[in-house]
Amino acid sequence: MTGFLRLIPVIEAIHIINRISPAVGTENVPLTAAYGRILAEDVQADTDIPGFDRSVKDGFAVNCADTVRASEAAPVPLTRVGQVVMGRGGNSPAIRPGECAYIPTGGALPKGADAVVMLEYCQDLGETVLAGRQVSPGENIIRADEDYARGEGVLAAGKHLKVQDIGVLAAVGVSRVAVRKRPVIGIVPTGIELVPPDQVPAAGEVRDVNSYLCGAFVEEMGGVPRYYGIVRDDRAELAALLSSALDECDAFLITGGSSKDDRDITADVIGSLGEVLAHGMALAPGKPTIIGKIGHAPVIGIPGHPASTRVVLAVLAGPLLRSLSGCTGRREAKQKAVLTRNIPSERGREEYVRVKLLGDEAVPLFGKSGLLNTLVESDGLIRILQGWEGLEAGCEVDVTLW
């Protein structure tokens, strides 16, 4: 691994990635296809929600002035004038002082009523109802515009749509929704030693793992992976592939073979077709990572072993996918844990260490970076910032789960 002129800090790498990765276009999809997508436009309530004063209990709609000092011991008799029928606000009975009407949960409050006494506090005698509880104005009621007022902002563009967001979009009348297209990410594995998973590798050969790691990660981030075949360390082949694939993809992830020569090829080809913006990160693992641009397409050249690839995906391809998909915030699952062992660190690089969670404890998995078994065993990553000498056993760490 030769010296790089300058190892750029991770935060600077992410800044470059954001700069060269504008959001892709938008499309309209039915609400039933919007879960997990990125909202492309601000959404406002089209009308007051719920749109009418609505009971949140089964009970009797009353004028609360009638219930002053009502109690179980001294209930107030009210004349029953009918009942609210679900779904028919306009036809509800109006009530006058001294009167009440049965109202189911979700029913529209009748004219003249300003509160609901819950069923369990009332004694239903037929024409007369004994209200055994004093209520105040608005009690057990949602006001017509209490959830959202017409025109009020409901969700902002850039939101990663979760289950409850889909529900609220239905509530405000959105049956089709503008979302960002799924960015298409070209996945290009390089390395003369690579064979596809369905071949048994001969001595010296290894199966292409990185394509599948990259593809699954792209799916996790809401993108569409486009798999190109293995490029066997040939400059011309890689250049031809990237040139012809450029129209099909919004970005590329090129995984290097594990040797230095392969990495040089990747950087050379990116440079010949476009521009290498960074080569060498203050990142461990992942130091030889390349960031570049070919035409419109940002390119990340990911070095090394699959276990390192997985880290670079989390640290740098995550921001790439978020930026391309116009996502302003997407929660990363994190968990606090207590570190069980000291972790020394090289001070000059931001270091990511795989850990396994055992209850509230984070056990570092130091294994050799080429091993997949520790990767599969791991629950996530902890980060040691550049400049730190390491972390001590017993300290609290944030584990980014994966």
Place this chain on the structure above:
Amino acid sequence: MTGFLRLIPVIEAIHIINRISPAVGTENVPLTAAYGRILAEDVQADTDIPGFDRSVKDGFAVNCADTVRASEAAPVPLTRVGQVVMGRGGNSPAIRPGECAYIPTGGALPKGADAVVMLEYCQDLGETVLAGRQVSPGENIIRADEDYARGEGVLAAGKHLKVQDIGVLAAVGVSRVAVRKRPVIGIVPTGIELVPPDQVPAAGEVRDVNSYLCGAFVEEMGGVPRYYGIVRDDRAELAALLSSALDECDAFLITGGSSKDDRDITADVIGSLGEVLAHGMALAPGKPTIIGKIGHAPVIGIPGHPASTRVVLAVLAGPLLRSLSGCTGRREAKQKAVLTRNIPSERGREEYVRVKLLGDEAVPLFGKSGLLNTLVESDGLIRILQGWEGLEAGCEVDVTLW
């Protein structure tokens, strides 16, 4: 809300759900379609991985006996006998005592070598290489079966396949993989007051939100939602729909209208076509939830307002989907936080309170259960176990994120 004969504890409800929800069948999919699916069979390594002794560094393959006492100040001269070419294990040079060969990261260790000295500790003089570091057997090498030995278990059936799992499947030769089918969940909203999202509700009407909440949740859990239209509180219509849909679905989620009458219809119809196994949970919100079975299909009848529906989905439909999909473990995203306010609780029910996270603090969102805005604002749920009187401000809580 009438009294139920007995409110069954949440854990018992989950037990019933698991009992009536056997795993659906399996299907074979390409590895590129397996991300997020549930593995249906145990997977073993088809061969030793990596399959040959493999260097993890760029450097020189040596016989480590030759490096005893080698140091930067007193390097050991070794005769260079060639170089390892990536991807060609069989053709690598054999080395004898006193010899070395250049080896790239990932290269196959030549016969006669038992360790690698990193490039930065060597001085390359052409025919002679000065090794400036003592290495021990196996140093900078992954053994042929160190990652996985042939036949060794790699992933177990029931695993929810994450990014790194997809990678390791590629490594062990899996190009097609047996996964559980996606359970098909029929979604049936009932309520005379409901209108579809593309209609502006008249007074007393509300838009169907629960279908979309349920559908998005089913997708999140890896199932396929099948949307049936709004059933307007008619026993015959609901019974006819469920009967005809039975062949198309592995389970049903029926969301009740918000009034007690609607809920009675749901229980009656489930009882007439099959069996009501539980009606009334020690759960808040969600007390009137129904669990039943029609033919092969488990059915959950979910009461009430969308905000309550979201909770019942998390607490009971989650186990339903996991059980149907044969999933033995699926991590829930959780976060520890400090509660900012007291939460009183009804002792008789397991209670779920929506909270918003502000840094490390969990702010309870008490809002009326019918409001969607607090649902969208919330980051997750905290649970107050049955029998507890509540939680005090300042205590540490586990927030299940959603």
